[in-house]
Amino acid sequence: MLLLRSGCAHARTPLAAADQRAGPSLSGRTPWHRPPVAAVVAYCNAMSSARLAARYPASGGTYVYGRERLGDFWGYLAGWSFVVGKTASCAAMALTVGAYVWPGQAHAVAVAAVVALTAVNYGGVQKSALLTRVIVAVVLAVLTSVVVVSLGSAAADASRLDSGGFGGAGGVLQAAGLLFFAFAGYARIATLGEEVRDPARTIPRAIPLALGIALVVYAAVAVAVLSVLGTKGLGQAAAPLADAVRAAGVPGLAPVVRVGAAVAALGSLLALILGVSRTSLAMARDRHLPGSLAAVHPRFQVPHRAELAVGAVVAVLAATVDVRGAIGFSSFGVLAYYAIANASAWTLSWAPASRTLPTFGLLGCVILAFALPRASVGLGAGVLLLGVVAYVVRRRVAAR
Template identity: 85%
Template sequence: MTQSGAQQPDGLELRRILGVGDAIVIGLGSMVGAGIFAALAPAAQAAGSGLLIGLAVAAVVAYCNASSSARLAALYPASGGTYVYGRERLGVFWGYLAGWSFVVGKTASCAAMALTVGAYVWPGQSHVVAVAAVVALTAVNYGGMQKSALLTRVIVAVVLAVLASVVVVCLGSGAADTAHLDIGASGGAGGVLQGAGLLFFAFAGYARIATLGEEVRDPARTIPRAIPLALGITLVVYAAVAVSVLSVLGADGLGRAAAPLADAVRAAGVPALVPVVRVGAAVAALGSLLALILGVSRTTLAMARDRHLPGALAAVHPRFKVPHRAELAMGVVVAALAATVDVRGAIGFSSFGVLAYYAVANAAAWTLRSTPASRVVPAVGLLGCVVLAFALPWVSVGVGAGVLGLGAAAYGIRRWTSARRP
């Protein structure tokens, strides 16, 4: 294999149209999404009064992952993200395993986000709405990256406005109690780590910037700037929302909440804001789904180019310059999942797959020529990914490990059959 920055055959290259601002917005659209509306309650249930500690742990691991991804993306500015980095730095198998983890885990995330849209828009027909959302956003992505980036800007603006309203209402209400913010660890160390693993689900979208490397202008400069900026903005938003909701509901109340942000504004004495929060959650989920489909289709494109997936999926549309077959294939698979699966199981499985993906990214960053001090970040990131992955609920760990094992077995069988051919 050549370095992934190498040119593709004529007609197969994607169009470089995204600047720093566009890349940051796409990263924000991936992170400041439905995760903050859904992940706080199960994380509080696991971590108890240690929720803010869990948020800090998730942020540290996310920062390490983002730093490693940014360094690698500057060297390998092609579609595929850690699939490419693992292949180039660690070998073909590790790149394949990262790509497999990403595609499978994020396909589950797509289904979870689509179902979140359905749950907020029309709870009685959530599966129908979910499928419709997948079809609509696949069509938007098919029309070209410029349309996707524009829609993402609108979604991010709406979601940030809703979250700002929640923070102001909760912190300014008479129901706010600073005693609820006492930092402890009533869930124990294991509970805090499990909470961090669940909260990581809401942070993981910065990979979308790296997976779109082939569509970013001046990627060696743009990607390393966009990833930490998007992550930093997201961390500030999440910390503000977590503190404001905790101040009203407390850790126990937050852990029991079915719709934590809606419950928080209701407890703050502003029930009129509840419908706005519901709309914000639906829009946030749409933003996450849009960015997820973008990222999964680009990793599918990269793996298809290397024949780890059917070669037909490597096609790029001659007019729109997007991987149209990969996008359509992902749309069909996600729509089928959204019609049949449960959102809670999808989130746990997705978290395991994404943490495995970033473990490979950190291991790849460790191999870069650098000083011993600069290896601290990928070392901490790798250790953090492994610890958080195995701190998740045992069902998620078991299913996730099993699916990764199936992917590894498929790779081994493919290599064995290829070697036996005359």
């Protein structure tokens, strides 16, 4: 459940960065009546993913859906987009953990977090699920405290929720593209089709439920934080929730909030590594990635080689990259992934009503992807092109 993806000590958060891009229009004049563009696109994507998961309850998510509905190339491109985009997300989350736990040694802490969570995932999805439950309980308790303290303080002012003015369509779209980073967690549910009970029934229910809970939590936190910080204060905040409780007159709660943020980032990192390794497993089975990554541990029933490979790559990135660039690149890759998911869902039925959400989702993903900062678009498009070249070369070598 993400808290946050809400900030770190030395780098502005997706929310703060997006707020600066879009101004008051990020939240809207009345945020509880006007959902962010990112959330609307995420809803379309979630419903498309849920329909596809019911039809194809197998590990790999949209890699499998694209392959089955659109052809081998589109499945491969979806898998490649997911793996590279979510690997960048892993690095961003690991660095967020490091920045909250020990700002002066953020990269070292990030690497240690990756190693520890890779070990947890190696022990099986049941252990990962148990740890996730604990993390969610801690995060919800912290978020509830922030909302209650902020809205109950004398510093809360409802007028800050209506700052007036808008940052323009370009700013709104770029903000939505950056914020999509925080709404894309439900994708990982679909990658676990072979490791849950009754996946054809469980996964389609879990995806919209997960998105719905996240939307409610984000809306409550957004209203609470904006009421005490305002749009300008939020845009300048390095750690928005900690700043909010200080502004609300309860500075003693700030350390607790920082711990909660670190725990939340750990939860996101845990699930991210889990999802990337399962998509890598599916791609390895089809020889789009080295076949050795398709091995499943005889005792723990997890793709242990894929787990270790993903953990190693993420550890290297966490030791070297910057969190801000990772967020934009991640959003581009994941938006490309969901564009293919929506295109796949569009083929499930000829009924116009069944194609409405996939159509909006597909268009939304494309628009948001190319509304991201130019550096993110250029790097993301370049990495996707590299994946296409690798696919073509592999096919030609195989044909010979």
